[in-house]
Amino acid sequence: MDSISPKLSVKAVTDWLAGHGLSVESRSYSGETLTVRVPAACANAILAANFTAYMHDATNTTMIRTLSYSLPAYLYDHVSFVYPTTQFDAPVRLGAALELSLRQSRPRAPSRRADSASEVPASCASSITPRCLQALYGIPTMPATSSGNSLYVSGLGGTSANPNDLQTFLEQFRPDIKNGTYTSLSVAGSSDTGIPTNEGNCDTQYTVGLATNVSVTYAIAGSMSNGVTFGDLLNTVVYLLELDEPPLVVTTSYVFDEPVDSESIQVARTLCNYYAQLGLLGTSVIFASGDNGAVGGGSNQNNGCQSPAPFVPSFPSTCPFVTSVGSTQGVNPEVAASFSSGGFSNIFSRPSYQDTAVNAFLHRQGNLNAGLFNISGRAYPDVATQGMNFNIRVGGLTYNDFNGTSASSPTFASIIDRLLAAGRSPLGFLNPLLYSNATVAFNDITAGDNRDSMCGAGFNAEIG
Template identity: 45%
Template sequence: MVQATLCLFPLLTVVQVYCSPFASPKMHMHEKRSGIPAEFIAMGAAAPNETLSLRVALIQGKFSGLEESLYAVSTPSSPSYGKFLTKEEVEAFVTPSDAATSAVQAWIKSHNLNVAAVSPAGDWFSLDVTVQQANELLSADFKTYQHHDTNLTAVRTLSYSLPAELQPHIAFVHPTVSFPRTLSRASHRGFRQLPNLFVPGAVGHNKKNGTAPDSCEQQVTPVCLQDLYNIPRTPANQKNNSIAVTGFLNEYANEADLSEFLIKFRPDMPADTTFTFESINGGVNPQGSGTAGGEANLDVQYTVGLSTGVPVQFISEDPNGEKGILDDFLATVQFLLNEPTTPNVVTTSYGLSETSDEESVPLLINICNAFAQLGARGTTVLFASGDGGVAGYSDDCGSDSNFSPSFPSSCPFVTSVGSTTGIKQEQAASFSSGGFSNIFPRPSYQEKAVSNYLDSLGDTYSGRFNASGRAFPDVSALGIGLQIVANGSIEAIGGTSASSPIWASIVGLLNDELIGKGMPVVGFLNPLIYEHPEALKDITLGSNPGCGSDGFSAAIVPGYDPVTGMGSPRYDRLRAVLGLDES
């Protein structure tokens, strides 16, 4: 089970059921922060009658069992490989104990408040309360805070308490001490607009296996990727296959731009090939002139345009981003887990610094564990690793110049995707974020590969990263010079946010073949790629500078490196290790 490095207040070892509505429970501090984040200012006490939507995260019953099952169904050498869990089986692992559920409900009802389960497994409760009620319930002091740059406000407390007998049952209450973690397009470094280098007509195929036309050195199109990575052009035909693309921060995927993209770069595909749309918490996808987002267009165009026939869904959540990106991630994964069938692949091109706000660590762990639930049900979860080299999503590594890992890439239950550049000699892109988590320990599936790299690294950068942490990225793909259409014009885009959709498309096409042969889909990808490094092309050139350093090098030793992971894809090799050549 994933453990936090953040120290919460000690829990009682004896579980007691809180059942008396008239008792005056002894309150114990549960979480506390020393001050507010630097980007916020205090505006004063929150209005007593202002409504807050609080969520209570209960301790999950048997998460360690879920983790074991995830690895069992995802590891090719396991006898349980491909035997994914049902929705009900996953929920059974994370459902809190009956004692926990009863005790927490009784406590809330004793304050004359209504409570509702907001997750299928009942590990999250929600309640709408006034600020005054929240202060009384949690012995808290909620105030209003404003973000310097966005002017968005948040009602938060610097500490809160729980009845002592409930602390063994409750992981945390949110939002309380965790402030919104925001991203804007300017600071979202996974999106890098480059000068347009497109030359009309330079989209022809190179018939030599594993190579691409010289024009692809300057401008990357779907054809370039098909040639370099041996991606098939034959249309997929399994209707129960799917790729989900997530969208945040007012980023919208434009259907007209997609059609123009296909006309220019995939003329062999029907120009009316499109995607479906799913809204979460008021998410929208307007199609008016000038509304297209470069990020959303990139993600959709390089899934629809590269996975050739695999159904693609665009999911939009919280258009204003007022709750913060962590809440957006949580809402999205809870929505997917609530569905009777999850997408076979989910790709996300957003992230944030892992530990810029330590009080968010319990929420990060909860989100990470939710990704494990998706993986256990057979979903491949992909995240762009970030575009700041060893600085991750941070613009400032701090006075100690320690490297800054990215989340969710640091979660051991997702596949983190870095970037490469170059066609004739593929090498690490200098912006490709990679490193080691300060929260999540190194998972067993990458122990051998990562230890080999660390042994060769020696004392270099000693003390600037957590050598025992989960290493990322896991894989990589081209991330410079990808051609897209945005608001009717061709643009060149770069970043790890370009690389993640490429991997999503490859896995989507592999799934199409697997489903067609009655075989299980890929699911959680990491155990397979670390067990079968021959399925990828090892990248041995380049590094990811940042934080006043040259960053990690891909050239130190063959195999894993925290710049490009295990390497870039080769469709035919992946196909072989999945047993598709034998069936």
Template identity: 40%
Template structure:
């Protein structure tokens, strides 16, 4: 009898330990939309044999430790300040728990998918990419994929309105993609715009490296050039001493290519001392570099990063991932979001730029929560390695359109932008004018996803107290607040196809201006035997706060309101203000 009980107990333990005892059919929804996301329409069903590059993001077992260390190395008052993590250290902290790996691989094998045949694994093993047919993905995720058409951009993508995972895997998996994220980078590309009715001034301010520092001339009110920006931000006369000691990275998508001939025209016309300087291009996931097809966005980015920071090296990352749709295709086409491809590619490199600038963004609510959190975590990993990540704050003030929520309740609410709302990036708003004021479209507000980080508690609490009941109920008072700082954002002279045009938008050089200034301060620090600035936010909200020109006029209207007014100190229209290089050089160099 005793032996019988032992046998029963042993068998029970075997069954519990056996992968076959797992309830892979006990499913729970991971994410779903109540309706097709705005701007998209259903087109057709994809072929069941169409191949998807399915990417699975597992939970990093020590993500909390990584974030703790990120704040330690970014806090100027901490003993570990500036002791950034290596790739190997970030990979180790990014790794999933062995139980997560075992559970995910057992689930894949249950569906006939061999995890050993993954076409890509991240350095930490937290991301795995598998090439599988749509029919298999639908069975694994208890979903139906469709081909959806974006009416404005003409993009076609394969996505689902919901997906599920076995309950057991919800504690192991952050994200599976492509699934419910419908974002199109073409739709996100509204952060810069050509001013067709504005002619660039024939008296545009040209840089003279031998000229003494001076206030920007009147022409800078109508045509902004690198010389104007250097006058605005007190940089005139400074040249990098150690340019080869760092690198600036620019993220590019949508077959947007910088044109080297246009860059030389720009330099010849506006920065003659930098003639001949060029940049390198890194191709990611089928990215291209077509010199016969210059893009406004790419030329904007490159010309003003170079204009602010030459001769510090610049790398333009051209990321593919928006293939033409072929209805009967059974061949593999990349269906992943190129945004995610870019971040994972950079993290896989042994050396990375010290400063990154990206001009894209979209409303938080249009991005699934699991996607927002996963991408924000990737930015934490990137900043932990000592990089500064800059994003534009958007061009819709506190929100564009009717500002209705898409959660089924249809409430009017301010619409924060992502990735600007991620607490591990530095968001840059916009100003305008010789005496700088908030430009009306400057994005700013409070995240509905991410809690307010401690580094901005004092500054934001002070603003909210002054704001009182203004806009009450329209925003999340406890959310991560942005922008963090600002710069000029309109009437920039840019060369495209050999012709000078005027461009505006918060991606129109406010981000690139700040990227250049950060790189210049890095150069000063390197000359003084110090490390690069890395994650800026804990520093600028403490030691660096007096290095900015406080913007106290204007607001960022939207959602049928006047938005947030600029005030003394930090505000959600212009952040801490615009940079003063001479002051920052003394404070931080």
């Protein structure tokens, strides 16, 4: 992989840093991204910047950013971006994790396990448990036997999970799993507070609770005070690429509005290239599609619906090298969840593996939403699983209305990892397979839409 590293550019940058008494703390797998720890005063001096604390109102998080910066002219051709500087990359709030109130459910005794996917308990129409997902999707309950199986869960923004909640969750919903657990690790100096969160608990409970006996690692990046940033994504993917044996599957339940400024777009392209590298190494990269319907983060809903604004896609789901997971709801029939984000990228072109499916979809949609999205962009999501009314344990209590694609992503990741546990070869980058003859293995969701916006704009589910 040395050929990927732009050696002359790396030398130019490291020499410049050394001239200011700075050294590289870590490098990406391919060598083109350098991490340097710089005091704010020093950063202001060498970048001609003015780093200041900014408050992001929607997420109530503080970001240290500058409105401008500059580099020596001789570095212009060597440096694509410096992060964080001018990128105000606040994440889209996933509704399930941060906004929905949770109803406490009554503890229930575990029922007899369904013998086949057709035996879905009636209760699953309004309350999802691991047993429901096993029945719906044919997920095996027998423990995985391959020691090489591994599933990583991203805990961005310093979001922690709680092992005690996991144990009581398993006792309630998977009593056949004895001593189920996960390994927690910190990325780039982050710390595990151990404070239970809806997001972290759902991710660990529905990976450990579905991918039976598969090794699950919860990787924490960033801090809760700063919220989720592109920096958390960068630190996580760089860490994964540096592992001697990267995980076979990694799932992330956080999304951003796809960026529009040139610096942030460059960060997004770099991240997407890293996800492609992970795929080449045999890692299947799974992301939630987001919980804001077709319209995106929300700013385009505030015009009184008189002049519809362009839809805002979700990143990293728009990267063609990740598998984006949307949400469904209901059992008979299973339909698209209206909050499930989906649409078309404004940055990444449609990959060839999508052409047949997307052209057919666009033909059936007709002139719906004409001019509000990029018809030649990468379409997302790629797949969808249940995402409504999940039972989770938080702070010693059971709740039964956790909703969002942040529940769907770990569910799909667990399905893929259990395929590997059955002795399959590592799948790596999934999408070409998903859009080819593997479609016979999926249920076609043909009802529902993602019109979860003030103005009711969105796309309809279609055949194919």
